[in-house]
Amino acid sequence: MAFARPLLRGPLSGPLLGRRGVCAGTMAPPRRFVLELPDCTLAHFALAADAPGDADAPDPRLAALLGPPERSYSLCVPVTPDDGCGARVRAARLHQRLLHQLRRGPFQRCQLLRLLCYCPGGQAGGAQQGFLLRDPLDDPDTRQALLELLGACQQAPRPHLGEFEADRRGQLWQRPWEVQDGRWLQVGCAQVVPAPEPPLHPVVPDLPSSVVFPDREAARAVLEECTSFIPEARAVLDLVNQCPKQVQKGKFQVVAIEGLDATGKTTVTQSVADALKAVLLKSPPSCIGQWRKIFDDEPTIIRRAFYSLGNYIVASEIAKESAKSPVIVDRYWHSTATYAIATEVSGGLQHLPPAHHPIYQWPEDLLKPDLILLLTVSPEERLQRLQGRGMEKTREEAELEANSVFRQKVEMSYQRMENPGCHVVDASPSREKVLQTVLSLIQNSFNEP
Numbered sequence: 426m427a428f429a430r431p432l433l434r435g436p437l438s439g440p441l442l443g444r445r446g447v448c449a450g451t452m453a454p455p456r457r458f459v460l461e462l463p464d465c466t467l468a469h470f471a472l473a474a475d476a477p478g479d480a481d482a483p484d485p486r487l488a489a490l491l492g493p494p495e496r497s498y499s500l501c502v503p504v505t506p507d508d509g510c511g512a513r514v515r516a517a518r519l520h521q522r523l524l525h526q527l528r529r530g531p532f533q534r535c536q537l538l539r540l541l542c543y544c545p546g547g548q549a550g551g552a553q554q555g556f557l558l559r560d561p562l563d564d565p566d567t568r569q570a571l572l573e574l575l576g577a578c579q580q581a582p583r584p585h586l587g588e589f590e591a592d593r594r595g596q597l598w599q600r601p602w603e604v605q606d607g608r609w610l611q612v613g614c615a616q617v618v619p620a621p622e623p624p625l626h627p628v629v630p631d632l633p634s635s636v637v638f639p640d641r642e643a644a645r646a647v648l649e650e651c652t653s654f655i656p657e658a659r660a661v662l663d664l665v666n667q668c669p670k671q672v673q674k675g676k677f678q679v680v681a682i683e684g685l686d687a688t689g690k691t692t693v694t695q696s697v698a699d700a701l702k703a704v705l706l707k708s709p710p711s712c713i714g715q716w717r718k719i720f721d722d723e724p725t726i727i728r729r730a731f732y733s734l735g736n737y738i739v740a741s742e743i744a745k746e747s748a749k750s751p752v753i754v755d756r757y758w759h760s761t762a763t764y765a766i767a768t769e770v771s772g773g774l775q776h777l778p779p780a781h782h783p784i785y786q787w788p789e790d791l792l793k794p795d796l797i798l799l800l801t802v803s804p805e806e807r808l809q810r811l812q813g814r815g816m817e818k819t820r821e822e823a824e825l826e827a828n829s830v831f832r833q834k835v836e837m838s839y840q841r842m843e844n845p846g847c848h849v850v851d852a853s854p855s856r857e858k859v860l861q862t863v864l865s866l867i868q869n870s871f872n873e874p
Contacts, residue, residue, distance in 0.1 A: 456544055458472075459627060460538060460541075470617050473618050483597060491589040498589070500587075501554070502585075503585055506544075514651065518724055521724045523584060536561070540555040549630035575602075588611070638730065639789075648734065668740070676747070677751045678703075678871055679794040681754040682754070682798050682800065683760055683800070685835065690756075693863060700864055717731075729761060739757065759847065777838060781843065785838070786843055786844050787845065795871070796845070801852060
């Protein structure tokens with residue numbers, strides 16, 4: 426792959442660009458972008474080829490990130506609303522590969538921020554995951570390394586690469602890079618202009634097709650696309666196929682116990698099961714738990730499809746066991762959904778879907794428990810317990826420990842779950858006291874008329 430001559434140093438001249446026709450021509454309705462800033466706030470902007478010379482300046486926080494003296498690049502993995510499940514899986518895998526590569530080699534000195542490209546209007550299926558790469562040295566080698574990285578991408582279409590610059594008046598522009606006749610060239614430009622924040626986070630319309638699957642078939646379709654490169658996906662699907670699509674709960678109680686890691690959930694669930702002479706089940710179930718590490722290393726869409734299908738396998742086990750005895754379930758659908766929402770929705774608590782949004786509803790084809798208990802402890806208590814465990818952390822455990830905003834989003838998502846919702850239990854007291862509280866809640870719940 427050949428490369429065009431790099432850009433000249435120094436600011437652009439807006440009028441000169443217009444005379445040369447570099448930015449001339451019409452574009453499709455402008456897509457919008459949302460950038461997650463280091464303080465977990467969000468900044469929205471758009472690109473417009475025909476913006477007037479006196480267009481409003483973008484968010485000043487963007488000017489500090491996109492303008493000189495440093496150099497910023499945008500990379501987005503293309504996907505369209507018409508793309509099917511296979512395209513979404515391929516895009517997610519490409520996005521993950523880019524993330525790993527942008528954390529190595531010449532990019533290690535660069536700041537990497539989360540970027541989402543979306544269509545205005547709340548249309549589902551059009552959100553494109555990406556990154557903003559900020560080079561503090563404005564080194565031409567960074568640009569060269571990016572072009573080589575994208576040139577090595579054999580998958581079509583390639584990620585979209587844009588480079589940000591400022592003209593002499595301080596206005597920000599983005600120049601896209603494209604391959605023409607086997608050479609990388611900068612083609613056209615568009616001005617960075619302000620964009621209003623939409624009523625809902627732009628990724629929310631895509632959640633049911635990407636991470637919070639509304640039914641078994643939606644999750645199953647994702648793993649079907651993975652069988653060629655994850656052999657264990659076929660084994661999971663075979664187990665799911667053995668489960669009836671419609672199952673009914675037996676006459677005995679079914680209680681699901683949820684909670685962040687290190688809230689004492691494992692101890693409480695075992696103690697409650699012993700006290701009630703109940704069967705203890707876990708999600709994901711042991712029949713697929715052996716492959717958990719494999720799927721934990723995959724992109725979110727694949728990881729969440731694995732955990733979602735695990736819930737349906739557990740539902741089949743619940744139906745059988747609840748005909749003979751009470752059942753306690755260590756994690757169930759709420760866990761799968763809350764972590765997915767907290768992971769995919771960038772920004773802080775205020776950007777989560779609002780209370781009573783359909784994303785918080787239980788799937789209609791999944792067996793419901795009679796009661797769901799959510800164990801909580803203070804962040805300080807939880808951290809102390811994690812340090813005392815000495816166990817290897819999962820990716821999400823590490824994120825919960827290091828990122829207080831992520832932890833708060835998980836907790837808030839738990840509390841917004843509906844149909845059924847969660848009964849919150851303070852798990853800070855002694856083990857005996859917590860067990861007494863849980864058993865009392867279970868007894869009172871089933872004594873209600």
